[in-house]
Amino acid sequence: MKQIDIYTDGACKGNPGPGGWGAILVYGNIEKELSGGERETTNNRMELMAAIKGLEALKEPCEVTLYSDSKYLVDAMTKGWAASWKARGWKRSGRSDALNPDLWDRLLSLAAVHRIKFVWVKGHDGHAYNERCDALAQAAAKRNALG
DSSP states (O other), rough: OOOOEEEEEEEEEOOOOOEEEEEEEEEEEEEEEEEEEEEEEEEHHHHHHHHHHHHHTTSSSEEEEEEEHHHHHHHHSSHHHHHHHHHTSSOTTTSSSSSHHHHHHHHHHHHSSSSEEEEEOOTSSSSSHHHHHHHHHHHHHHHHHHO
């Protein structure tokens, strides 16, 4: 099974507002940058989209280490929150609606295909790949803000 590192970040100009996401896939010496966004979205949706799009780019089941500066993403996956929300019909423990169930469902489906270790990295702290992902996400958000 191939071992892949995926670095991700999301950005939003306003929350909600124009947003962007960036992902960098690293396999050995090969790097692939991905980015995209939406005209009206939230930062959390862009964080999730970065992870989803990075994983969707894989052509076969892989062993993945996915790095994100989003505690929302990393905690929901490592602590089993997202799976619990799904099991409860997209309700959180307090019975309020879970946000972004469409994206969590996609991410959980991808997690069933790959072996993924989610790792939180501190954002804007000089981590080279995190900084590059942030630049990709910011550029995509800017493109969406312009039109």
